[in-house]
Amino acid sequence: MVYLAGFHWVWLVISLLLGLAMGWIAVVHRGRGLSRSTARWLSVMILALIVAAVMHVVPGRFGYWLDLGLVMLGVYLVGCAVGSWLRDGVVSRQSSGGSTEHPSGTL
Numbered sequence: 001m002v003y004l005a006g007f008h009w010v011w012l013v014i015s016l017l018l019g020l021a022m023g024w025i026a027v028v029h030r031g032r033g034l035s036r037s038t039a040r041w042l043s044v045m046i047l048a049l050i051v052a053a054v055m056h057v058v059p060g061r062f063g064y065w066l067d068l069g070l071v072m073l074g075v076y077l078v079g080c081a082v083g084s085w086l087r088d089g090v091v092s093r094q095s096s097g098g099s100t101e102h103p104s105g106t107l
Contacts, residue, residue: 004071015072019079024087026080046073 005012034042052058053066 004068008068011068011072012075015076016079019076019081020083020086022076023080023083023085026084 033039049066049070053063053070056063058066
């Protein structure tokens, strides 16, 4: 894992920044979420991939790519959570700020 982080740090930073951006946008968009069955299916698939990576079921280059993909997914999801949390903090601070007056003095 240290080798993955050391050698692919640029890709991990890009995943984090992309996650931050998507988390920031996701608070604004408020699109339809996933259905319960789809969310359950995705979580089972990701859990199966994590188990396969931990148990080294996939050998060689494809196992390396699996490890890298899972690390990038984790970093992306952390970025999404942080971006969404930051955007929520900015929006809630502005909405509780008080005045509905426009900066030019009109409503």
